[in-house]
Structures are given as C-alpha cells and as structure tokens.
Amino acid sequence: MIDTGSLACTACGQCCNSPPALSLREWFAQRAVFVGSIAIERVPRRRAGERLHAETDARLLDDDDVADHDALANALFHRAPDGGWLAVTLQGYDYPSTARCPALAADGGCTLHDAGKPARCAAVPLDPLVPDRWQPLVLAARRASTQAPHWRGADCIRDGLEAGATPLIEAGRVIDTQALARERDALVFERALWRDAVAASLVGTASARASLNALRPGARLTIAPVPALLAVARISAACRAAAIDVIDRQRALIDTTVAAALARRRLDERAITQELRGFALVLSRARDELANAFVQSSAPFAHDAERWLGLR
Ligand code: SF4
Ligand code: SF4
Structure with a gap:
C-alpha cells in the first residue's frame, strides 16, 4: 500500500x-x-x-x-x-x-x-x-x-x-x-x-x-459504438446530425488505420483489421438508418445534452 x-x-x-x-x-x-x-x-x-x-x-x-x-x-x-x-x-x-x-x-x-x-x-x-x-x-x-x-x-x-x-x-x-x-x-x-x-x-x-x-x-x-450513436441520435435533430458526422469521421479514420496496418504486413494484426472492417460496415448501416430517421421531438434533456456534447 x-x-x-x-x-x-x-x-x-x-x-x-x-x-x-x-x-x-x-x-x-x-x-x-x-x-x-x-x-x-x-x-x-x-x-x-x-x-x-x-x-x-x-x-x-x-x-x-x-x-x-x-x-x-x-x-x-x-x-x-x-x-x-x-x-x-x-x-x-x-x-x-x-x-x-x-x-x-x-x-x-x-x-x-x-x-x-x-x-x-x-x-x-x-x-x-x-x-x-x-x-x-x-x-x-x-x-x-x-x-x-x-x-x-x-x-x-x-x-x-x-x-x-x-x-x-x-x-x-x-x-x-x-x-x-x-x-x-x-x-x-x-x-x-x-x-x-x-x-x-x-x-x-x-x-x-x-x-x-x-x-x-x-x-x-x-x-462497435453503433448502439451509443443510435441512442444519442434519438435525443434531438442536432444530436442526430452530430452522430452522422461522427460516423463519417470514424469511417475515414478506420480506413487510414487499416491502410497503415496493411502496410506493416503483420500476420498478428489480421484479426483487428477484420474487426475494424466490421465496425466500418455497421457504422455505414447506422448512417443509412439515421439519414432516413425522423426525430419526432427533442428529449426533455436535449438542451443539456447538446451543451454537454459541444453542439451549442
Ligand atoms: S508518462 Fe511516464 S513518467 Fe509519466 S506517469 Fe506515465 S509512465 Fe510515469
Ligand atoms: S494522456 Fe494523451 S497520449 Fe496518453 S493515453 Fe491519454 S490521450 Fe493518449
């Protein structure tokens, strides 16, 4: 101790x-x-x-x-x-x-x-x-x-x-x-x-x-972080837009992260590459879902949530 x-x-x-x-x-x-x-x-x-x-x-x-x-x-x-x-x-x-x-x-x-x-x-x-x-x-x-x-x-x-x-x-x-x-x-x-x-x-x-x-x-x-993004996107239209932007940045980041790994040519990195590709796939599906979703009304704590996430 x-x-x-x-x-x-x-x-x-x-x-x-x-x-x-x-x-x-x-x-x-x-x-x-x-x-x-x-x-x-x-x-x-x-x-x-x-x-x-x-x-x-x-x-x-x-x-x-x-x-x-x-x-x-x-x-x-x-x-x-x-x-x-x-x-x-x-x-x-x-x-x-x-x-x-x-x-x-x-x-x-x-x-x-x-x-x-x-x-x-x-x-x-x-x-x-x-x-x-x-x-x-x-x-x-x-x-x-x-x-x-x-x-x-x-x-x-x-x-x-x-x-x-x-x-x-x-x-x-x-x-x-x-x-x-x-x-x-x-x-x-x-x-x-x-x-x-x-x-x-x-x-x-x-x-x-x-x-x-x-x-x-x-x-x-x-x-993959999809359930967190879907949950926050339900709070308000601004949260949904932020979630979509996060998905776009994540897909780009995953692409560059995987490209760097492929250049290293390490066999022990294959499982993680597969997992990251899986993340990218489910993130793409979540983006489609969110792009077509209609946020009916803001949750009661939408104002606080948006401030917390730096959207206001
Ligand atoms: S950065 Fe180095 S010195 Fe600082 S807490 Fe971590 S291990 Fe310790
Ligand atoms: S202190 Fe900075 S570099 Fe270290 S683990 Fe945290 S975010 Fe990464």
Whole structure:
C-alpha cells in the first residue's frame, strides 16, 4: 500500500500504451483521433472478509469497503443478471501491436494536453472506478508495474510527498479529488445520454444475457459504438446530425488505420483489421438508418445534452 504518495512524471509516455477510455463528449471532440468502441466488463460484488489482490499487495475488505464500493458501482455501472454490475464504457480502439495511444506525440507528450486530455488520463495513476479508500492499493499496483523491467525505469510513483512531484494521497486520503470526480461525473451524466440505453439492450434478450454470463470478471467484450450513436441520435435533430458526422469521421479514420496496418504486413494484426472492417460496415448501416430517421421531438434533456456534447 502507498498511504502517502506522489507522482514524479517525466512525460516518458510509457503509460500511454493504448487508447484510453473516453466519455462520449470526449470521443465526439476527438472523433478524428480515436476509433471508438464500446467495452463491456463484469464488475463482481464484493464481500467483507474478501481479500482484494493487486500485484504484490492486498487489502482485506471490511463493511465500509463494501458499502463504498456498492455506492460507487450503483452510480457508475449497471446491474447485471448475476447480481453484480456491468461497466459499459466508450473505449478508444487500436491495434494492440502498436502499443501506443494514437494521441501520443513522438517526444512522449500528449498531443491533447492543451486541447483537453481525457478525464481518465488526467486521473492517472489513480482509478476513478474504485472507491477513494482503495486508492493506496491502486497506487501500489501501479508502482509495481512501472518498476517492471520493460517499463525502462519509469519508476514515477513515489512513497511520500516528494518535492517537485504531484501529491496524490496523504495518510490514505486522496488529495486531488477533482481528478476522480470529473471522470465519475461524466459517467453519471452520460447514463441518460447513451449508457442506460445500451446497458438495457445488453440484458434485454436471453442470448445477450447468456453472453454476459459467460464473460469472466476482468475479461472484456468489445463491440462497435453503433448502439451509443443510435441512442444519442434519438435525443434531438442536432444530436442526430452530430452522430452522422461522427460516423463519417470514424469511417475515414478506420480506413487510414487499416491502410497503415496493411502496410506493416503483420500476420498478428489480421484479426483487428477484420474487426475494424466490421465496425466500418455497421457504422455505414447506422448512417443509412439515421439519414432516413425522423426525430419526432427533442428529449426533455436535449438542451443539456447538446451543451454537454459541444453542439451549442
Ligand atoms: S509512465 Fe510515469 S513518467 Fe511516464 S508518462 Fe506515465 S506517469 Fe509519466
Ligand atoms: S490521450 Fe494523451 S494522456 Fe491519454 S493515453 Fe493518449 S497520449 Fe496518453
């Protein structure tokens, strides 16, 4: 555990080794940077007396841990048929073989730093998806990973409040609570925009429930972002127009991403190429559906939704 810790980041870029989770708002803003997908994960129930392991550390959960976890999970996630939760997240998608985020600059910096780094990245190395009282365990796990040989000595998470480093936790309490709150607030706000609708469709049929039940905790099911776009397009005519524009940019981005992969001629990238082509196909079908759709009237929260998505 790291009860008091700080971050001495040198912008080496090593933790930017894959595209981040995004809010729908962030994805709309960076539609030409990130191919979007929807990631579905099972979040298990926790019980007092259970030992939560993370890398070399562990925490014995008590009643307060379980209460905090349940409260956060109820706010951020959706109930699953097995009594646990489903985390439904917009996730950037790319070839794992590149081992880099598409927004990573050659010098290790983030090209979105000034234009709006995703909230999930701004919270790193803390984790907005688990209770604040577990962050000492999160930090210890992250430190163990940054000390691994293949991290080329990043070693940026320090015990104690080191001079010049960003303070993270003091005596077990998170210092920058705003970084966690920004991501959690976005997840909560976007429930009404698209996450509730997508989660409901995931548990709405027996076959979908069977696929979810077969998903192990920690494993991830990835699908094209179409259900999120269709849900947001139903909010208002402006949202529908934005969704169509996102689809057009995504198809162009998928084309260039796949073309770059074909030029690399790697056999291990074939499955991802196939998946991306599948994304492009269903996005095209969704575009046709949206182009012919008639949005009857704006949803009650259309004004707030449009402001959130930067359409006003
Ligand atoms: S690995 Fe550490 S030093 Fe490198 S960019 Fe990430 S937080 Fe910064
Ligand atoms: S968006 Fe920026 S900070 Fe986040 S993973 Fe990509 S390069 Fe790193």
